[in-house]
Structure formats: C-alpha cells, structure tokens
Amino acid sequence: MRKVTETDLPGVGVRFDLETDAGRVVGVVVHQSGRRDLVVYDDWDVDRACESVELSEHEGHTLGEILGGSPVLEHLDDAVHRLEDLVISWIRIDPKSSLAGQTLAEALLRNRTGAGVVALVTESGSIPIPGGADRLEPGDTAVVVGVPSAVKAATRLLTRPG
Amino acid sequence: MHTGGDLLVLELGAVVLGLAVVARLARRVGLPALPLYLLVGLALGEGGLVELPASADFIEVGAEIGVILMLLMLGLEFSPHELVVNVRRSTLAGFTDLVLNAAPGVVAGFVLGFDPIVAVLLGGVTYISSSGIVAKLVADLDRIGNHETPVVLSVLVIEDLAMVLYLPIVSGVLFGGSVLSTTVTVAVSLVAVVAVLGIAYVLGDRLSDIALSHSSEALLLTLLGVTLVVAGLAGRLNLSTAVGAFIVGVALSGDIVSHARGLLLPLRNLFAAVFFVFFGLQVDTGLIPGVAATAVAIALVSAATKIATGWIAAGRAGIGTPGRLRAGAALVAHGEFSVVIAELGIAREGDLGALAATYVIILTFIGALLYQFSDAISAATLKKRPRRHRTRP
Numbered sequence: 001m002r003k004v005t006e007t008d009l010p011g012v013g014v015r016f017d018l019e020t021d022a023g024r025v026v027g028v029v030v031h032q033s034g035r036r037d038l039v040v041y042d043d044w045d046v047d048r049a050c051e052s053v054e055l056s057e058h059e060g061h062t063l064g065e066i067l068g069g070s071p072v073l074e075h076l077d078d079a080v081h082r083l084e085d086l087v088i089s090w091i092r093i094d095p096k097s098s099l100a101g102q103t104l105a106e107a108l109l110r111n112r113t114g115a116g117v118v119a120l121v122t123e124s125g126s127i128p129i130p131g132g133a134d135r136l137e138p139g140d141t142a143v144v145v146g147v148p149s150a151v152k153a154a155t156r157l158l159t160r161p162g
Numbered sequence: 163m164h165t166g167g168d169l170l171v172l173e174l175g176a177v178v179l180g181l182a183v184v185a186r187l188a189r190r191v192g193l194p195a196l197p198l199y200l201l202v203g204l205a206l207g208e209g210g211l212v213e214l215p216a217s218a219d220f221i222e223v224g225a226e227i228g229v230i231l232m233l234l235m236l237g238l239e240f241s242p243h244e245l246v247v248n249v250r251r252s253t254l255a256g257f258t259d260l261v262l263n264a265a266p267g268v269v270a271g272f273v274l275g276f277d278p279i280v281a282v283l284l285g286g287v288t289y290i291s292s293s294g295i296v297a298k299l300v301a302d303l304d305r306i307g308n309h310e311t312p313v314v315l316s317v318l319v320i321e322d323l324a325m326v327l328y329l330p331i332v333s334g335v336l337f338g339g340s341v342l343s344t345t346v347t348v349a350v351s352l353v354a355v356v357a358v359l360g361i362a363y364v365l366g367d368r369l370s371d372i373a374l375s376h377s378s379e380a381l382l383l384t385l386l387g388v389t390l391v392v393a394g395l396a397g398r399l400n401l402s403t404a405v406g407a408f409i410v411g412v413a414l415s416g417d418i419v420s421h422a423r424g425l426l427l428p429l430r431n432l433f434a435a436v437f438f439v440f441f442g443l444q445v446d447t448g449l450i451p452g453v454a455a456t457a458v459a460i461a462l463v464s465a466a467t468k469i470a471t472g473w474i475a476a477g478r479a480g481i482g483t484p485g486r487l488r489a490g491a492a493l494v495a496h497g498e499f500s501v502v503i504a505e506l507g508i509a510r511e512g513d514l515g516a517l518a519a520t521y522v523i524i525l526t527f528i529g530a531l532l533y534q535f536s537d538a539i540s541a542a543t544l545k546k547r548p549r550r551h552r553t554r555p
Contacts, residue, residue, distance in 0.1 A: 008244075009311065010239075010312070012315065029307050032420070046482065047484065047485030048309075048484065048485065048488075049305065052304045
C-alpha cells in the first residue's frame with residue numbers, strides 16, 4: 001500500500017485516497033453532514049470516480065469494521081486494540097493449552113494473570129460477560145482485557161502447552 | 163381580503179406554477195432550472211407575453227430576499243478558517259481565473275461603448291461562475307469524489323470571496339456621489355467587511371452558540387432576522403445587501419450550520435427562483451435581438467477562457483487530461499452572481515440586462531452539456547491512456 005492522502009473539499013468535507021500496490025485507487029469522501037461516499041477510481045482515467053456509493057454514518061462504521069478485518073475473523077494473534085493503558089485482545093484457545101476445556105472458575109485466569117475474559121466467541125455464537133461455569137473450549141476465542149503485561153500472560157497460557 | 167390582494171395571490175400562484183412546470187421540465191432533460199426561470203421572467207416582462215400588474219412589487223421584494231438568502235446559504239458553506247486556508251492555497255489559480263475571465267467582459271464593454279463602470283460590471287458578469295449551478299452539477303453527476311473536484315471548488319470559493327470585495331466597490335462607484343465620497347464609502351465598506359470577518363474568525367463557534375436554539379421556529383426567525391438586519395445595514399452603507407448576507411453566513415459555523423441549511427433551503431429555493439424571474443421582468447426583451455450576436459460571441463469566448471482556467475488549475479494539481487477537461491467544463495456555467503451583478507447596472511445601461519440575460523442562458527446550457535459530456539469528448543479524442551500520476555494531497 002502506498003500512502004493515504006487527504007484532500008479538503010471546500011464546503012463539502014474531506015476526501016481520503018488510497019492507492020493499492022496493484023495501482024488501483026479507492027477513496028472515501030467524508031461529508032460535513034456525516035454522510036460518507038465510498039468511491040472507486042477508474043483504471044483508465046484515474047481521476048474519475050467511476051463508482052460512488054453513498055453510505056450513512058452508521059453504514060460507514062459497519063463497513064469500516066468489516067474491512068478492518070474484524071479481528072475475530074482474521075489475524076487473531078495480531079488483534080490488539082489499545083484503550084488508554086488497557087488492551088483488548090482476541091485470543092484463540094489452543095487445544096494444547098493446559099487451560100483448554102476448563103471452566104473459567106477452574107482456570108483462574110484473572111487470579112493468575114490479572115487479565116479478565118469479557119467475552120467468549122464460539123461457533124454457535126458469542127457469550128458476553130461469561131460466568132465461572134462457562135468453558136474455555138479449544139478452538140473458541142476469548143476476548144481478554146487487561147494491562148498489556150497481563151494480556152500477554154493470558155495469551156501465553158491460552159495458546160501454549162504448559 | 164380586498165380584490166387587489168386576491169389578484170396578487172392569483173398572479174403569484176400562476177407564476178409559481180409556471181416555475182414548477184419549468185423545473186420539472188429541466189429535471190427531465192437534466193439541465194439546470196435557473197436559466198429557465200430567467201426565461202419565464204423574460205416572457206412575463208416588458209414586451210413579453212403577459213404582464214403582471216398586481217404582483218410586480220411583491221416580486222421585487224421577493225427578489226431582494228432571494229439574493230440575500232442565496233448569499234447567506236453560500237456563506238454557510240464556509241467557515242472563516244476554511245476561507246483563509248483556501249485563499250492561501252489557491253491565490254495563483256484565483257488570479258489566473260480573474261485575469262482570463264474578467265478580460266472578455268471588460269473588453270466587450272468598452273467595444274460596445276458602455277460607461278467604464280458598466281464595462282467593469284460586464285467584466286464581473288463574465289468573471290464569475292455559478293457556484294450554485296456547478297455544485298449541483300457536480301453532485302447530480304456523482305463527481306464529488308473526482309480528483310479535479312477540489313480544484314473546481316477552490317476556484318469557486320475564491321470567486322465568491324472576490325465578490326465580497328467587488329460588490330461593495332462597484333456599488334460604491336455606482337451609487338456614491340463625488341470621487342471623494344465614493345472613495346470614503348468603498349474604504350469604509352472594505353474595513354467593515356474585514357472587521358466582521360476578523361471578529362467571526364476570532365470568536366469562531368461562540369457566535370453561533372448564542373444563536374443556536376432547540377426550537378426550529380425560533381432558530382429560523384433568529385437567522386432571518388439577523389441576516390436581514392445585517393444585509394439592510396450593509397445596503398444602507400452602499401456595501402451591498404448581498405455581501406452583508408454572505409458575511410452572516412460565513413460568521414456562523416459549527417452545529418448551527420446543518421440546522422440552518424435544512425431550515426433555509428426551501429425558502430432559498432423559492433426566493434432564488436423569484437429573483438431570476440424578477441431579473442427577467444426587468445429586461446427589455448425588445449433589446450435582446452440587438453445584443454444576441456454579441457452575447458453569443460462573449461459566451462463562446464467565456465466558455466473557452468473558463469475551460470482554460472480549469473485546465474491550467476487542474477494541471478497544476480497533477481490531474482490527468484480527462485480530469486483537466488472536466489475541471490474546465492465545470493467552471494463554464496454562469497448564473498446567480500452574473501445576474502446579481504448585471505442587475506446593479508441595468509438602470510444605467512438597459513443593454514447590459516438584455517446582454518447578461520442572453521449570455522447567462524447560453525452559457526449555463528453550454529456549461530451543463532460540456533460538463534456532462536466531457537468524458538465522452540475525452541474518450542473520443544484521446545487515443546492513448548491518459549498520463550498516470552501519483553495522487554497528491
């Protein structure tokens with residue numbers, strides 16, 4: 001990916017452009033009203049928006065989340081979001097982990113690491129704010145919150161044998 | 163209600179219905195409606211098809227309000243900060259635009275033997291593109307995301323700002339007395355413009371927060387009241403009511419803007435249409451045949467100089483050939499400001515009204531068509547792929 005450029009549109013808002021490594025250009029026009037236009041530039045005439053899709057603010061956010069590779073779907077290990085000093089991480093529970101298959105009460109993850117499990121994402125759906133009886137099933141994803149060192153420790157326990 | 167009132171309502175209703183038909187027609191064929199409103203005015207005016215004895219006064223007041231609302235809405239589009247940034251960045255493009263496009267009007271004015279001040283007015287008519295029509299064309303054709311669009315918008319912003327200086331000067335010269343009193347008026351007005359913009363720039367959103375109200379009724383009345391008072395005061399100072407309204411619009415920023423736009427838009431649409439009709443009414447249609455050839459000639463020269471302006475400005479921004487052509491074509495349409503300027507001089511020189519009306523109608527249609535079909539023109543004429551460029555901020 002080359003650089004993202006930002007251009008003022010007087011009286012309208014701002015436009016962001018992104019040129020892909022393959023040479024195509026896509027852009028987003030952020031209107032002052034909150035409306036977003038997703039634009040795709042023509043390959044022949046790269047200054048021309050050949051497609052322009054109007055999105056409401058909410059639709060824009062949703063699309064952004066999908067494109068942002070909602071970390072549950074992809075790149076689970078890299079998925080780390082920072083909130084001030086706190087870190088949220090999506091950790092796939094490895095079958096080799098000693099905690100795999102244990103309930104949260106048995107695993108004592110919070111006592112051991114200082115990081116708490118705020119949600120479990122399973123194949124059949126997600127469990128927000130899981131209780132002590134909920135299990136860390138191998139293959140599921142635990143959403144863990146804590147200071148960086150605590151989340152790191154929790155990641156180690158959930159992904160490695162030992 | 164007495165009969166005079168009834169007749170006024172009836173006439174007004176007929177005019178508005180006529181405009182409605184024209185607006186629908188314009189929409190169907192994909193052309194801007196404003197010049198067609200002007201045609202309606204021409205048809206109803208002196209030497210036209212029907213006369214409007216009862217509603218003429220009302221239409222005149224409505225037209226005045228129309229100009230004020232158009233300028234207020236235009237001012238709302240910009241914050242003082244945005245204006246300052248734009249002027250810094252686009253001075254060169256703005257200067258090219260001024261020289262290339264005012265010249266044909268001024269030269270034509272002298273050739274036609276107009277007073278020097280009327281020639282300067284004609285220069286203003288040819289200089290300024292229609293931000294209203296251009297913005298609408300850009301949006302209707304889904305070209306807001308195009309790379310040449312910021313270039314076009316910047317040129318329009320500079321032109322609108324230039325009007326803030328131009329209108330008080332020409333009003334001062336037209337309506338002032340001696341050279342000395344005119345100079346004083348112009349100086350006072352310029353100081354007032356700069357002072358108001360400066361205060362708005364420093365105070366920023368605070369000014370708008372005072373005006374903001376949760377009741378849309380109260381907000382509408384506040385906005386209209388403030389704008390009319392400021393515009394009226396500006397008019398008393400020979401500073402031009404239009405400029406007063408524009409400054410109010412610029413001074414308002416922040417949360418109030420989106421509310422204000424929603425409230426004022428329907429009013430603006432109505433009264434702007436009335437303004438175009440009014441201008442048409444004032445034009446002596448008998449003069450049009452005499453100036454038609456000249457109007458066509460100036461229009462063609464203007465189309466060429468505007469295309470050159472956009473071409474140069476877009477080229478400097480690193481835009482490829484088809485985009486440069488689009489930028490040029492976008493600037494061709496003239497409209498509300500050209501008419502506002504011509505209206506100032508219509509009492510001094512009747513030919514100016516007829517000339518400007520014909521010119522604006524021709525150029526708006528040429529502009530709309532060129533902008534719509536510029537890509538087809540590029541595709542037909544460009545054999546090879548346009549020059550690739552790196553996108554620039």
